Amino acid sequence: MFCEKAMELVRELHRAPEGQLPAFNEDGLRQVLEEMKALYEQNQSDVNEVKSGGQSDLIPTIKFRHCSLLRNRRCAVAYLYDRLLRIRALRWEYGSVLPNALRFHMSAEEMEWFNRYKKSLATYMRSLGGDEGLDITQDMKPPKSLYIEVRCLKDYGEFEVDDGTSVLLKKNSQHFLPRWKCEQLVRQGILEHVLS
Amino acid sequence: MTEELDLTGQDSDAGSEEVVLTPAELIERLEQAWMNEKFAPELLESKSEIVECVMEQLDHMEENLRRAKKGDLKVSIHRMEMERIRYVLSSYLRCRLMKIEKFFPHILEKEKTPHEGELSSLSPEELVFAKQYMANTETYLKNVALKHMPPNLQTVDLLRSVPKPDLDSYVFLRVKERQENILVEPETDEQRDYVIDLEEGSQHLIRYKTIAPLVASGAVQLI
Numbered sequence: 174m175f176c177e178k179a180m181e182l183v184r185e186l187h188r189a190p191e192g193q194l195p196a197f198n199e200d201g202l203r204q205v206l207e208e209m210k211a212l213y214e215q216n217q218s219d220v221n222e223v224k225s226g227g228q229s230d231l232i233p234t235i236k237f238r239h240c241s242l243l244r245n246r247r248c249a250v251a252y253l254y255d256r257l258l259r260i261r262a263l264r265w266e267y268g269s270v271l272p273n274a275l276r277f278h279m280s281a282e283e284m285e286w287f288n289r290y291k292k293s294l295a296t297y298m299r300s301l302g303g304d305e306g307l308d309i310t311q312d313m314k315p316p317k318s319l320y321i322e323v324r325c326l327k328d329y330g331e332f333e334v335d336d337g338t339s340v341l342l343k344k345n346s347q348h349f350l351p352r353w354k355c356e357q358l359v360r361q362g363i364l365e366h367v368l369s
Numbered sequence: 370m371t372e373e374l375d376l377t378g379q380d381s382d383a384g385s386e387e388v389v390l391t392p393a394e395l396i397e398r399l400e401q402a403w404m405n406e407k408f409a410p411e412l413l414e415s416k417s418e419i420v421e422c423v424m425e426q427l428d429h430m431e432e433n434l435r436r437a438k439k440g441d442l443k444v445s446i447h448r449m450e451m452e453r454i455r456y457v458l459s460s461y462l463r464c465r466l467m468k469i470e471k472f473f474p475h476i477l478e479k480e481k482t483p484h485e486g487e488l489s490s491l492s493p494e495e496l497v498f499a500k501q502y503m504a505n506t507e508t509y510l511k512n513v514a515l516k517h518m519p520p521n522l523q524t525v526d527l528l529r530s531v532p533k534p535d536l537d538s539y540v541f542l543r544v545k546e547r548q549e550n551i552l553v554e555p556e557t558d559e560q561r562d563y564v565i566d567l568e569e570g571s572q573h574l575i576r577y578k579t580i581a582p583l584v585a586s587g588a589v590q591l592i
Contacts, residue, residue, distance in 0.1 A: 202513075202514065206514065206517045206518065209518055209519060209522075210519065213519035213522075242519065242522060243522070246514075246518060246522055246525070247530075249514050250510060250514060250515075250525055250530070253509070253510060253513060253514060254506075254510070257506065257509065261470070280513070282509055282512060282513050283509075285509070286505055286506070286509045289501070289505045290502070290505060293498055293501040293502065293505070294466075294498070296494075296497070296498075297466075297494050297495070297497070297498045300494040301420065301424060301462070301494070302420065302421050302424035302425070307424065307455075307458065307459065307462070309459040309462045309463050309466075311459065312452070312455050312456045312459040312460075313459075314456075315453070315456050316449065316452040316453060316456055319445055319448055319449055319452070352452070353452060
């Protein structure tokens with residue numbers, strides 16, 4: 174049946190839970206495009222036959238193929254667009270530098286889209302007034318307290334706090350640090366908020 | 370509170386309003402704009418003057434804190450306040466960006482035709498962001514898929530494919546200014562439209578479309 178491959182692409186994304194980005198199915202997309210090409214060429218020749226010979230019993234087949242073409246396009250564009258939305262969410266979750274595991278799942282063009290999105294977002298945030306603008310990817314949750322207890326999960330090195338003193342973040346060390354400084358590190362998995 | 374730190378009332382000299390707002394009033398306006406934006410299904414009017422003033426306010430507070438004595442208890446309290454304000458402001462701007470990204474073809478289409486007396490729903494920077502987002506996405510789809518498709522299928526009408534905001538969704542609101550004779554349209558064919566009055570201070574659950582202009586004018590507050 175036509176559009177099988179296109180449906181498979183959509184199902185693949187439907188199965189992946191929100192926030193997860195499966196590997197880019199280049200093969201699948203290529204097959205959908207090839208099927209579209211074949212359907213279109215068949216339609217072209219049939220349309221010519223109808224125009225010259227007047228064989229109107231080909232018309233239902235032409236219409237059917239056209240519907241399959243539209244469905245293929247809809248599934249393909251839905252697949253690509255949904256992936257873009259997931260990639261966009263990655264910028265808000267992980268920051269500007271994506272973990273390597275995720276980068277391997279993205280195609281080169283998706284990476285380009287991501288870079289352009291990053292840049293556009295950065296320009297917008299910088300324009301928000303003040304000297305450096307406002308980083309709205311921070312402060313994702315309402316602040317509960319000024320300082321939080323954090324435990325270091327991985328070796329990170331020196332970390333500078335507001336009044337100039339620096340803290341050495343070694344694995345398993347615990348610190349009492351200002352919340353707004355740690356937020357990004359907590360999201361990246363380097364620090365862990367200790368709730369005792 | 371902020372008066373104690375030697376902060377005089379800020380003028381909102383940005384924008385066409387010539388109202389002098391105290392810092393407390395400014396933050397209240399920010400919170401109202403934030404709640405309205407969170408609960409409205411569509412993108413609301415851009416409140417850039419409030420954003421600018423709040424940013425200025427935060428800068429002033431930061432300055433004052435830097436000059437203040439270290440270890441003073443007031444410093445912690447004011448820092449907490451700054452954090453809270455920054456959270457509300459960031460959340461407000463994030464909410465707007467999300468709606469812009471979600472409904473970008475419709476929002477940009479609306480911007481093309483200027484309406485008389487209606488303020489733009491996008492700040493100039495948001496407009497730039499929206500246009501870049503649209504161009505970025507269109508170019509991507511064209512290069513990866515559309516240009517490899519048969520010639521008569523190479524353009525996708527984004528206005529038809531991207532869903533519009535659901536203006537019929539229900540919202541909670543509190544009435545700030547008394548309204549009379551609001552026409553409520555029927556949902557099904559069996560119902561008829563009827564007229565209601567909104568008393569000041571009352572709370573309602575109503576379709577957004579019915580009261581959309583009241584949100585814009587400030588007569589009701591979404592909660």
